[in-house]
Amino acid sequence: MSPEKAQAYWKENIAMILKLLVVWFVVSFGCGIIFIEQLNSIEISGVKLGFWFAQQGAIYVFVILIFVYVKAMTSIDEKYGVHE
Incomplete structure (x- = not known):
């Protein structure tokens, strides 16, 4: 992976996490x-x-966010060609 592509990957990753x-x-x-x-x-x-x-609500939202994170990271990984 080129340095520019790696930087774009991490920038998108950090933006999603934030x-x-x-x-x-x-x-x-x-x-x-x-x-x-x-x-x-x-x-x-x-x-x-x-x-x-x-x-209760904050815990439910946290669990939902875990699933959203997994789906988003899978999409980002596939976009940049680093999926398993």
Whole structure:
């Protein structure tokens, strides 16, 4: 792989990771701490939404982000010809 292609690969890889980290931060810190008062005004099945995000939602989003990461990395690897 040429140095330019390797640099483009890592640039795209890091950009994707940063986007996923921002989503994780917004969901875990934003929904679980910052916006909890606004979210607690919404109840689903008797559970306040802010409490749910703090206890369960952030974990579910993290697991979903793992699958998104795998799919995105597979796509990036195939694009640059470094897939297994």
